[in-house]
Amino acid sequence: ISPEITINEINRILKVNGILVIGVPGKKGYTMDSDHKKFYEEKEMNELLLRCGFKNVKYLYPPLFFKSDFVSNKMSQYCIYGVFKKVSQV
Numbered sequence: 001i002s003p004e005i006t007i008n009e010i011n012r013i014l015k016v017n018g019i020l021v022i023g024v025p026g027k028k029g030y031t032m033d034s035d036h037k038k039f040y041e042e043k044e045m046n047e048l049l050l051r052c053g054f055k056n057v058k059y060l061y062p063p064l065f066f067k068s069d070f071v072s073n074k075m076s077q078y079c080i081y082g083v084f085k086k087v088s089q090v
Contacts, residue, residue, distance in 0.1 A: 003038075007052040011090050020054060023081045026072035045082045054084035 010020055022045065024030075030039045040048075046056050060081040061067050071078050 003048060004052060007049065007054075008090050011053045011086060014086050016086055016089070018086045019057070020049075020084045020086065021081060022049075022084065023079050026075070026078035026080060027069075028073055029076040029078060032076050040080070042080065042082070045080075049082070049084050053086055053088040053090040055087050057083040057085050059083070 007020075014020065024040045024045070025033070025036065027039065030036045038044075042056075042059055049056065059067070060083070062079055062081065063077060064071060067080075068078070072080075
């Protein structure tokens with residue numbers, strides 16, 4: 001199933017200005033699980049969510065307070081969380 005189908009369904013049921021939080025693994029976490037089909041950086045997440053009627057509010061990088069490519073490559077627990085606001089109905 002494509003992510004657009006799922007995100008468009010979320011768009012359908014979420015109110016305008018509603019918040020969607022999406023979490024994806026960092027690089028090491030992505031490579032450690034064969035279920036992961038596509039690695040998303042912030043740019044790809046922004047483009048996908050924009051096409052589906054959302055705009056980015058901010059990104060979070062637990063367990064850190066900042067983005068780190070070094071930690072993304074070395075620590076499987078590192079994640080990228082995008083916080084998005086619904087701006088339009090698709």
